[in-house]
Amino acid sequence: MSKQKWFAKLSVATLVSSALATSAFAAEPEKEDLKFGFIKLTDMAPLAVAKEKGFFEDEGLFVELEAQANWKVLLDRTITGELDGSHMLAGQPLGATIGYGTKAHIVTAFSMDLNGNGITVSNDVWKEMKKHIPMQADGKPVHPIKADALKPVVEKYADEGKPFNMGMVFPVSTHNYELRYWLAAGGIHPGYYAPHKGDTSGQIDAEALLSVTPPPQMPSTLEAGTIYGYCVGEPWNQQAVFKGIGVPVITDYEIWKNNPEKVFGVSKAWAEKYPETHKRVVKAMIRAAMWLDENDNANRPEAVKILSQSHYVGADYDVIANSMTGTFEYEKGDKRDVPDFNVFFRYNATYPFYSDAIWYLTQMRRWGQISEEKPDSWYMDVAKEVYRPDIYMAAAQELIKEGKAKASDFPALDEDGFKPPQKGFIDNIVYDGTQPNAYLNKFAIGLKGKTQL
Template structure:
């Protein structure tokens, strides 16, 4: 990676030195772009966590899409999500691969208070829930079977009697997730609650941010790459994480992924590309160009029915990116997913980077996260529907995305039909494609929260 960055710096210096001579050789389209507003900042450092879904950043770098936009990027792996967020806030990073809940959590002041925004959703789906071999052996007794194999999706109903056994023995049942405002936390809680298991509440007003009040299962933070070894050591009994760390448990023979997030909520939004609000306001042209490069990367990852995925796997397996065995990454990235060892099934949409308007920053996606923050007590008091809309519009910036997309269409690098129509209002259609069959309509957040049997009601207080 170091050599690639040096080569890109040399390219930049060479073009700068050519000056007018280089401009005379440009095509008419290139000349138009050259005369467009210049990026306010062209040397950038972007952060990521070693997960498969950082792929748009790696591909935009490796395929030269950042350079096409006049941007010279360094990609840098971060130790954990908190460090990554803090470095974006302080300006040490210009932007980063983020948990979708991080810009929202920061904006409303759960954890670190800061103004963080996003104009790009990085992917749909991509997570799973894995349990230890010992837990799986007990769960299997309660899972319907067909032709000797478990019937999917496996509901948390099958885990409930196992947790009850732990309680009877006076043992806590511990599960790992990656961060308090992570998709993984909310997906794990959603799955558990749908099976009658209370994952616990947060009470920040009382100084309790552990999220374990009244919990049947105790959820705690574990960094993604450490999930398999932490479970193998017996510290946790299972976890929810992105790839390749579910498949790693299968390859190591230490655990069994029991469900994917695609089965919990079909085509759920996952990561975003986040920047500080101050950075976005100071660098509007740079921001737009970054989004253009990332859109192109996402298109490349999904084009021709995922034809490029094996090449993406080879890139991601490098130590500077995800650094996991290519076979482990390929298990999910190329459209399959292995549950119990040997039980590999077709899941073509396990990782989606561009299909289904995956990259568009929908307000309704933001509002879903906020409803879960309220459901579990991270938002400690009742809020009117208007509050959810206002926060979503502070954090999600579809106008920047639309501007980037329009330029790609004008440049012949994308088609207008690849994107939502100009009239789109930022809300996906209501959906009931959840494990519990409940309907989510982003325009009615409080009515949605009121449907859940387990969780705070809109006007509840702890």
């Protein structure tokens, strides 16, 4: 075990013991009436389920859930205290804490899900891509589809003097990093950020120009021809299929198997002021995640019914069910089994791993959002500032004591916060969260070492 991992292990175990000791004296939540924000995506499901199934009320909490206009508004309102906490992009607490964009210390003690995104292209782009994709005997494309098939299309647009525009949901979103990862693995440069020069476009040296589009507007923006493709969460890839305006070419499960997606974020000040309330929120959401995955996703049809309500996701039942119930439709009529497209509890999905945080930080460095080289220790320090497995494990231990969960449902108490080196990336590069700089050095496209723009 590395020295870095040993320190992580020691600190998590110590903090869990401290959190459990503190909770023994806190009989009631410090704040009972809460308002949480979310964006209309299916991966907000743990919040909706915790409310609709009474898990928040079981913890003495009375929660209002409120849809937000976009990710920036959601973050700003969480910082100001208008929202007690929010469904967040995994990169948002990290970006805010290191001062990329809005500067504020945000923490997360709960990872909301794994996977759940896809990359969709317009019908015209798909028609050109298909010329470069091997086909199965039944005439359907061989998956996963790599960006190698998109590269000649991008080059053709460049030759015609047309910029190849693509959409993603936010500069520190998983979608941005997944789209960039997929493009770069296929030899297409997605561009750099240079915040130290005042350039936050992310389009320096870009062959594909990525810009922000709010998730619900992705299909209409694609249909209008403003963008030629996008990376987004559900149900907005499946919506393109239903409307006949585009084709999802790959899921994020195929880009990075079982990648972390959203988190539940609160301000550090809020977490310190309401520790018992925070722990109870995590308890309720763990129960919701367990319910979503139990008995081989048997509850998913009920979850889809909840999510299809207008005050949650508000898309048609069939559109949401297309991915939430274990399938995914690519080209119209090409529906395939993807049982792990949405994972809410399996594979320790809800545990806030330090290695997950560090992966996001490496991508911020790779694409220039972090302007200069940082030592490995910096990545670990930031991860520990933002990710709070101690709070998570305190909540888990209470659920075990109450008979609502089993010890085997969770990582061991001495979990060090690092997954083993991870394979399952589309470019076959292995990620080890204890060696972020060595990981960055493996990429042909991207900043590394002392490289600066």
